[in-house]
Amino acid sequence: MKVSVVRDILEANDRIARQNRELFTENGLFVINLMSSPGAGKTSLLEKTIDALHDDLRIGIIEGDIQSSQDAERIAKKGIPVVQINTGGACHLDGNMIRDTFEEFNFKEMDLLVVENVGNLVCPAEFRVGEDFKVMILSVTEGDDKPDKYPLMFHESKVLLINKIDLLPYVDCSVEKIRDDSLKINPDLTIFQVSCKTGEGLEGWYNWLKKEVEVREAGR
Amino acid sequence: MKVSVVRDILEANDRIARQNRELFTENGLFVINLMSSPGAGKTSLLEKTIDALHDDLRIGIIEGDIQSSQDAERIAKKGIPVVQINTGGACHLDGNMIRDTFEEFNFKEMDLLVVENVGNLVCPAEFRVGEDFKVMILSVTEGDDKPDKYPLMFHESKVLLINKIDLLPYVDCSVEKIRDDSLKINPDLTIFQVSCKTGEGLEGWYNWLKKEVEVREAGR
Numbered sequence: 306m307k308v309s310v311v312r313d314i315l316e317a318n319d320r321i322a323r324q325n326r327e328l329f330t331e332n333g334l335f336v337i338n339l340m341s342s343p344g345a346g347k348t349s350l351l352e353k354t355i356d357a358l359h360d361d362l363r364i365g366i367i368e369g370d371i372q373s374s375q376d377a378e379r380i381a382k383k384g385i386p387v388v389q390i391n392t393g394g395a396c397h398l399d400g401n402m403i404r405d406t407f408e409e410f411n412f413k414e415m416d417l418l419v420v421e422n423v424g425n426l427v428c429p430a431e432f433r434v435g436e437d438f439k440v441m442i443l444s445v446t447e448g449d450d451k452p453d454k455y456p457l458m459f460h461e462s463k464v465l466l467i468n469k470i471d472l473l474p475y476v477d478c479s480v481e482k483i484r485d486d487s488l489k490i491n492p493d494l495t496i497f498q499v500s501c502k503t504g505e506g507l508e509g510w511y512n513w514l515k516k517e518v519e520v521r522e523a524g525r
Numbered sequence: 526m527k528v529s530v531v532r533d534i535l536e537a538n539d540r541i542a543r544q545n546r547e548l549f550t551e552n553g554l555f556v557i558n559l560m561s562s563p564g565a566g567k568t569s570l571l572e573k574t575i576d577a578l579h580d581d582l583r584i585g586i587i588e589g590d591i592q593s594s595q596d597a598e599r600i601a602k603k604g605i606p607v608v609q610i611n612t613g614g615a616c617h618l619d620g621n622m623i624r625d626t627f628e629e630f631n632f633k634e635m636d637l638l639v640v641e642n643v644g645n646l647v648c649p650a651e652f653r654v655g656e657d658f659k660v661m662i663l664s665v666t667e668g669d670d671k672p673d674k675y676p677l678m679f680h681e682s683k684v685l686l687i688n689k690i691d692l693l694p695y696v697d698c699s700v701e702k703i704r705d706d707s708l709k710i711n712p713d714l715t716i717f718q719v720s721c722k723t724g725e726g727l728e729g730w731y732n733w734l735k736k737e738v739e740v741r742e743a744g745r
Contacts, residue, residue, distance in 0.1 A: 342644070342667075343668075343671055371675060372676065373673045375670055396647035425645060427645050444564075446692070453595065455563060457614070
């Protein structure tokens, strides 16, 4: 009985996620669902990305946290539209929570919507919110055994950003092992090695985003 | 309806956790439920703790992971009893999973059982497994905003180990802010600042463990 309840919840969520997706597609909006462990650098990546691309792209952000509005406040300083969702205990965002933010945005005047999920390497991978792609961050401080131990998120993601490479001299972590093990799980994964602190390696990520937005604009 | 199903699951789990707890108490066994984000240093802490205390305490370990047995293999090298639980997708351990490991242990010949939970700063805090105390690790690389953003785990824990303090010169993290914000959520929290890499600060943690075990031995 427990299993069928879980399945019902996932199916109901998929239905809402599909409706969200249709609305995003109608508006030519590119949407990513950004996931990672707590503190891997999701909000820092968004701050850097907004600074680099706000002249080229009209960006909006949804911030998901169990509680607090610290992340939305950090983003709001950049002067772009942002909505904070507090899940009040729930360990991931779902389609319904995203739908509830729609009246706060004008999608016709946006190119890119980033949904920053709750910090959690497990549960967010199971729930669609209407995104084009899931994107994940893994920090080198978390260690190189994470693809083996949390395979679903690596499997579901289109892009993996390996972050905090400025700390590589001080931690026991092989980026090569992360790359190899991730690609075994998901051979189509696009991987960038970056430092959101120094900015190293972020150019490739910016170019990937711009290209994906252009594809959607062309189809609008 | 969803809410009542969730409540049923939590109540059923609490019942099993209480039964586990009774069995542990009968055997004078001290049991901790060790929780953190992925890669914060749970297994490294256990390796150090076993090296330091295996002459004084008879230790057993339960390793929880979604998949892989890497952690149990690391612990098995120390020559102490260890059982790996693979949750197969589930984001936390529960009382039932722990009960299923009992035939692998001889509790009469153990002083301390450590249950290493799935790496997740959210869900494990909601589920008892029969432990005396929950103990959590926060790595300084995760940032000092974590007590505000993930309060339940800080609220439920008896001990907070602030790990990877050897990396403090290279990250933007205030240990003082972590301490202050954690104690606001949970004034009874015992806090140790440690590096599982260099061993700094671990003496206090070892002494705390030995003292708690002594209390249970006295009541046996």
